[in-house]
Amino acid sequence: MTHENPVSETLPSAAVSPLQLQDVPMSSPDITAVEMRSVYEVLTSPNLSMGSKLPAFEKAFASYIRMKHGVGVNSGTSGLHLAIIASGIGEGDYVITTPFSFIASANCILYERAVPIFVDVDLRTGNIDPDRTAEAVEQIVHDLPGAKCFLPPKLRGRARLAGKAPLKAILPVHTFGQPVDMDPILALAEAYDLTIIEDACEATGSMYKGRKAGSFGKAAVFAFYPNKQMTTGEGGMLVTDNDTWAALFRSLRNQGRDEFNAWLNHVRLGYNYRMDEMSAALGLAQLKRIEELIARRAQVAEWYNLRLRSNELIKIPTVVPTTTRMSWFVYVVRVSPQIDRDGLIRRLKTVGIPSRPYFSPIHLQPFYRERFGYKPGDFPTAEYLGNHSLALPFSSVMKEEQVDYVCRQLLRILAEMAAGSKRVVSRA
Numbered sequence: 001m002t003h004e005n006p007v008s009e010t011l012p013s014a015a016v017s018p019l020q021l022q023d024v025p026m027s028s029p030d031i032t033a034v035e036m037r038s039v040y041e042v043l044t045s046p047n048l049s050m051g052s053k054l055p056a057f058e059k060a061f062a063s064y065i066r067m068k069h070g071v072g073v074n075s076g077t078s079g080l081h082l083a084i085i086a087s088g089i090g091e092g093d094y095v096i097t098t099p100f101s102f103i104a105s106a107n108c109i110l111y112e113r114a115v116p117i118f119v120d121v122d123l124r125t126g127n128i129d130p131d132r133t134a135e136a137v138e139q140i141v142h143d144l145p146g147a148k149c150f151l152p153p154k155l156r157g158r159a160r161l162a163g164k165a166p167l168k169a170i171l172p173v174h175t176f177g178q179p180v181d182m183d184p185i186l187a188l189a190e191a192y193d194l195t196i197i198e199d200a201c202e203a204t205g206s207m208y209k210g211r212k213a214g215s216f217g218k219a220a221v222f223a224f225y226p227n228k229q230m231t232t233g234e235g236g237m238l239v240t241d242n243d244t245w246a247a248l249f250r251s252l253r254n255q256g257r258d259e260f261n262a263w264l265n266h267v268r269l270g271y272n273y274r275m276d277e278m279s280a281a282l283g284l285a286q287l288k289r290i291e292e293l294i295a296r297r298a299q300v301a302e303w304y305n306l307r308l309r310s311n312e313l314i315k316i317p318t319v320v321p322t323t324t325r326m327s328w329f330v331y332v333v334r335v336s337p338q339i340d341r342d343g344l345i346r347r348l349k350t351v352g353i354p355s356r357p358y359f360s361p362i363h364l365q366p367f368y369r370e371r372f373g374y375k376p377g378d379f380p381t382a383e384y385l386g387n388h389s390l391a392l393p394f395s396s397v398m399k400e401e402q403v404d405y406v407c408r409q410l411l412r413i414l415a416e417m418a419a420g421s422k423r424v425v426s427r428a
């Protein structure tokens with residue numbers, strides 16, 4: 001009996017729903033019949049895991065980033081965890097990273113009982129500040145008096161082990177798809193023998209000085225959650241040029257099995273961080289469309305820019321000159337401090353427009369405050385961005401009419417709020 005393919009019969013082309021101005025989604029995957037057929041094909045095969053799709057996806061993705069190896073995992077977070085393990089980072093070690101990110105980029109350090117050392121960010125990009133990073137590295141490595149102020153408040157009293165610098169790595173995050181200023185970070189890593197792990201989870205396809213984000217560190221991690229530039233449902237990918245690390249990643253994601261050993265031979269503590277075949281097939285099909293997906297997102301960002309750039313109550317995203325290609329992950333504007341950002345989010349919601357504060361800095365998350373003693377004021381730039389940023393609905397399938405609707409409502413509400421705050425001031 002042959003299987004009928006319901007995909008080709010009921011969904012001959014991309015499913016197009018009638019255009020909705022209200023209730024435009026915050027984000028949306030961009031799935032066509034090509035992706036549906038690829039996943040369907042896997043479902044009719046005997047291999048739903050550990051088949052041929054994953055190696056094909058890994059090879060294609062590594063070659064897209066121009067790295068030697070790709071190792072697929074079941075999330076970006078899993079990938080970050082494995083990169084931390086491969087770096088030999090353990091209890092009490094320090095890893096420099098940013099507080100203005102998705103929480104996974106700091107949590108992966110805690111998984112191995114190491115300590116994230118937060119460094120405040122560049123106001124323009126929201127990325128880790130290279131000058132401040134250099135200061136942190138120098139103070140910590142040479143155990144200077146200024147080192148303490150970079151440590152989490154609750155660890156500042158801790159005595160240092162004689163002669164041992166616990167600083168092992170820098171974990172820069174290419175926030176919102178804009179690459180970190182990598183040259184000074186790479187120079188620091190070279191000078192102080194630090195490992196660079198790039199969190200490129202928001203930056204598939206971005207370029208720094210003509211080179212892909214994710215090709216600078218000893219390893220980099222990409223993520224494919226449905227709101228990212230391309231998706232596998234859940235999923236992530238490690239890339240590296242290092243043969244030993246690639247083999248280690250494959251072993252760690254697969255219960256610590258040695259690649260060349262028998263199925264039940266476990267040579268190290270491993271995990272089940274494998275990516276299944278449906279996800280890999282979806283990823284492979286999405287990767288073939290990646291340039292189109294990135295171009296569509298750039299077009300949507302441009303529609304927003306055109307409508308919002310001349311309003312003095314909001315600041316559109318800044319793309320710095322070293323970013324030779326911005327691969328837009330989200331569209332985040334900065335709202336003037338005179339506007340109550342959370343009130344704006346509530347008012348947008350009443351006209352069917354979702355929006356989010358992006359990001360809420362990691363050091364102020366309840367768990368980090370409790371564990372490390374952080375408080376407001378510790379990283380002023382990250383906090384300023386966290387308090388005034390506003391992510392608007394954004395995806396590659398967004399239509400110009402939807403952008404238009406969002407912008408018209410946003411500008412109207414902003415004008416009303418500004419007039420309201422003026423009235424309050426003049427009455428006072």
Ligand SMILES: *Cc1c(COP(=O)(O)O)cnc(C)c1O
Pocket residue numbers: 075076077078101102104105173199201202223224225235236
């Ligand atoms: C998406 C993302 C991750 C990984 O997320 P997963 O949901 O685990 O795939 C990690 N870091 C950053 C900065 C991200 O945006």
